[in-house]
Amino acid sequence: MTFDYRAFYRGRKVLITGGLGFIGSNLARRLVALDADVLLVDSLIDDYGGNLFNIDGIADRLHVNVADIRQQTTMNYLVRDRAVIFNLAGQVSHIDSMRDPYTDLEINCRSQLTVLEACRNHNPGVKVVFAGTRQVYGRPDSLPVDESQLVRPTDVNGINKAAGEYYHLVYNNVFGIRACSLRLTNVYGPRQLIKHNRQGFIGWFIRLAIENRPIQIYGDGSQLRDFVYVDDAADAFLRAGADDRCNGEVFNVGGNEAISHRDLATLLVKTAGSGRVEYVEWPADKKAIDIGSFYADSTKFKRTTGWAPGVSLGDGLRDTVAFYRAHFSQYVGPAAERA
Numbered sequence: 001m002t003f004d005y006r007a008f009y010r011g012r013k014v015l016i017t018g019g020l021g022f023i024g025s026n027l028a029r030r031l032v033a034l035d036a037d038v039l040l041v042d043s044l045i046d047d048y049g050g051n052l053f054n055i056d057g058i059a060d061r062l063h064v065n066v067a068d069i070r071q072q073t074t075m076n077y078l079v080r081d082r083a084v085i086f087n088l089a090g091q092v093s094h095i096d097s098m099r100d101p102y103t104d105l106e107i108n109c110r111s112q113l114t115v116l117e118a119c120r121n122h123n124p125g126v127k128v129v130f131a132g133t134r135q136v137y138g139r140p141d142s143l144p145v146d147e148s149q150l151v152r153p154t155d156v157n158g159i160n161k162a163a164g165e166y167y168h169l170v171y172n173n174v175f176g177i178r179a180c181s182l183r184l185t186n187v188y189g190p191r192q193l194i195k196h197n198r199q200g201f202i203g204w205f206i207r208l209a210i211e212n213r214p215i216q217i218y219g220d221g222s223q224l225r226d227f228v229y230v231d232d233a234a235d236a237f238l239r240a241g242a243d244d245r246c247n248g249e250v251f252n253v254g255g256n257e258a259i260s261h262r263d264l265a266t267l268l269v270k271t272a273g274s275g276r277v278e279y280v281e282w283p284a285d286k287k288a289i290d291i292g293s294f295y296a297d298s299t300k301f302k303r304t305t306g307w308a309p310g311v312s313l314g315d316g317l318r319d320t321v322a323f324y325r326a327h328f329s330q331y332v333g334p335a336a337e338r339a
């Protein structure tokens, strides 16, 4: 069933943790356009996706608090008057979670309790939408993957994100903090980190194409993925935040079509008119946590909220390449290092 959530957000006090990051800042843009009262909380940790340029053009229409969600007293204060929290702050790199598991544990697992305890003690009427991930499934038993498949992560990040998600469900079921989780697949689009290659491959591929460098595909590139344009991901968060039928539930939020790494890279090179595809052996550390082919069945979320991805991969890649061509120095080089 479809419903119009736009009126719901007008004047409503919302908080986005991780709001200076890729998905958070695109969501903030949508909320500002809907005249919501928007507060972003982000620690701007080096090497993560937070970037002040991400709110270029809307900075005077929202509030930013540079703070760490690991800080209980800070979060107690910041959640107080908010009606909806989009809880997106996270350590996103799978490979970093294997090199430094404790930081991943602190941010993706323990600090989720910090946010939820702040809500329980200072704002129990709030609604929380958590940014979950398809990584919790690990290697799927069959494709496409729906929510009935086992949670069986292949890496530390997947374990901690699963724990963070389950805390939200428990706080919903036991303490009545209305919460749900969106298990996102591969999100792409403007404002994604591209200064290093440890946060998902698509942003990195886009950078390589723009710089006319070889795009390295591991193995034969036949593994499948589905991609969600960031505006469609933001739309999913907005629907979940406004719809109490989502409470206590997990939902896959994936793209309309599955595509192989090989075909994705070929499409990207064609779209950008630069770059080239190159095949290399799998690096051992990446092979060890690879999940093989994955694409999601998002029927449950579509049925519940009426959501449907609206942007095709071709159009999304074209717009993303154009965005980075226009703003490359904000995402790579000295300005990006300062961000």
Ligand SMILES: NC(=O)c1ccc[n+]([C@@H]2O[C@H](COP(=O)([O-])OP(=O)(O)OC[C@H]3O[C@@H](n4cnc5c(N)ncnc54)[C@H](O)[C@@H]3O)[C@@H](O)[C@H]2O)c1
Binding pocket: 017, 018, 019, 020, 021, 022, 023, 024, 041, 042, 043, 044, 045, 048, 049, 050, 051, 067, 068, 069, 070, 087, 088, 089, 090, 091, 092, 107, 111, 131, 132, 133, 134, 161, 183, 184, 185, 186, 187, 188, 192, 193, 200
């Ligand atoms: N991008 C994807 O494809 C994808 C897929 C699945 C799930 N997710 C989830 O979506 C969320 C957002 O991801 P993104 O791609 O926008 O990444 P991102 O790195 O661009 O955004 C995450 C933001 O969280 C902030 N942050 C990290 N630790 C923090 C802390 N302790 N306190 C305050 N802020 C902190 C970072 O500074 C960054 O701005 C993450 O939780 C991630 O796990 C993303």
